[in-house]
Amino acid sequence: xxxxxxxxxxxxxxxxxxxxxxxxxxxxxxxxxxxxxxxxxxxxxxxxxxxxxxxxxxxxxxxxxxxxxxxxxxxxxx
Numbered sequence: 001x002x003x004x005x006x007x008x009x010x011x012x013x014x015x016x017x018x019x020x021x022x023x024x025x026x027x028x029x030x031x032x033x034x035x036x037x038x039x040x041x042x043x044x045x046x047x048x049x050x051x052x053x054x055x056x057x058x059x060x061x062x063x064x065x066x067x068x069x070x071x072x073x074x075x076x077x078x
Contacts, residue, residue: 012059013051017043024050
């Protein structure tokens with residue numbers, strides 16, 4: 001399971017296939033997993049990237065507390 005460090009927060013992503021890149025973005029209250037059936041079709045002809053935005057899908061399981069977490073906490077309590 002690949003991860004990207006973004007400002008001290010773990011962001012989960014998938015990267016499959018070959019060719020021109022296609023980036024799939026999920027909607028609110030969703031995750032990259034929603035794209036799995038489509039990824040299987042697209043990866044035959046394209047490099048397909050999908051990621052879980054901060055606090056969604058596997059990205060919400062990060063044990064680290066980086067600046068995004070700290071910033072959100074201070075914003076939500078002000």
